Amino acid sequence: MAPQNCIVVIDDESQIRKILSITLEAEDYKVIEASKGKDGIIAVANFHPQLVILDLGLPDQDGFSVLKEIRTWSNVPVIILSVKSSEDDIVKALDLGADDYITKPFNTSELHARIRANIRRNQQIENEPFLVNGKLKIDFSKRIVLKGNKELKLTNTEYLLLNLFFKNVDKVLTHNFVLKEIWGPTHAEDSQYLRVFIGQIRKKIEDDASHPKYILTESGVGYRMKLLV
Structure with missing residues (x-):
């Protein structure tokens, strides 16, 4: 045993x-x-x-x-x-x-x-109905993200990206991994493509997009959603 x-x-x-x-x-x-x-x-x-x-x-x-x-x-x-x-x-x-x-x-x-x-x-339960990180809350069943009590207006791709980051909170995700997960293997090298979407998401979830607290850049590697209490 x-x-x-x-x-x-x-x-x-x-x-x-x-x-x-x-x-x-x-x-x-x-x-x-x-x-x-x-x-x-x-x-x-x-x-x-x-x-x-x-x-x-x-x-x-x-x-x-x-x-x-x-x-x-x-x-x-x-x-x-x-x-x-x-x-x-x-x-x-x-x-x-x-x-x-x-x-x-x-x-x-x-x-x-x-x-x-x-x-x-x-140890987080995979079928958890929602997850909370700082002021952000993602509701998987409704496919929405809230900041405080306000629902964020997200495109489908932006939601999928946040879904991926929430499920891997505090873990470094490489550019290659994120691109393959969201857009498939044909986009595995399009890191500039990903940067554009991360920039758009930061404008919606951060208090100051130029000084992000949620989605951090891991230089030369990828991105990490920081766990905020």
């Missing part, structure tokens, strides 16, 4: 695994360690964890292939923890289905906060 609050850590550095095990178990998580990609995949399949922490530099296969394999049968949140910090690596990991990306060396408090946020987001 899989333990509750289980996290699988896939990293070939024993010191990293030890640090994560000590700090996470202090917060009542059960940590399952794996030093190789193959062992990590087996652990995820056997223990059905709440979250996976994955390094990209593994001895038997790279973390990208591990992530790709896991995503064929599981939607478990995956946080990449890697020394690789290039924009290309980050975009590739996010496009393959990673939920978050943290570079080494890392701040333990920040990592724990990201873990809690990803687990909380994943």
Whole structure:
């Protein structure tokens, strides 16, 4: 039987695994360690964890292939923890289905906060009738978005974009991912096309579109809807 609050850590550095095990178990998580990609995949399949922490530099296969394999049968949140910090690596990991990306060396408090946020987001009920973020509320059954008590006048595409961001709140969505989700694979490279729509949405949801608080630009990567209390 899989333990509750289980996290699988896939990293070939024993010191990293030890640090994560000590700090996470202090917060009542059960940590399952794996030093190789193959062992990590087996652990995820056997223990059905709440979250996976994955390094990209593994001895038997790279973390990208591990992530790709896991995503064929599981939607478990995956946080990449890697020394690789290039924009290309980050975009590739996010496009393959990673939920978050943290570079080494890392701040333990920040990592724990990201873990809690990803687990909380994943536990949201998929058929939730509505979601609230700050002053914004999306009603999925009525297909409307409210700011305060006022319904926003949105085009169908603007609604679909906000729907996507609400369902992935606080998660970085790459340009490629958003374009494919909304317009299909033929528009995967049309990042300028997306920027126009984001600009229009910001004018409708933000108090000051030039200083957005909801939909933030992640330079060179994509966009993220910030979780506002």
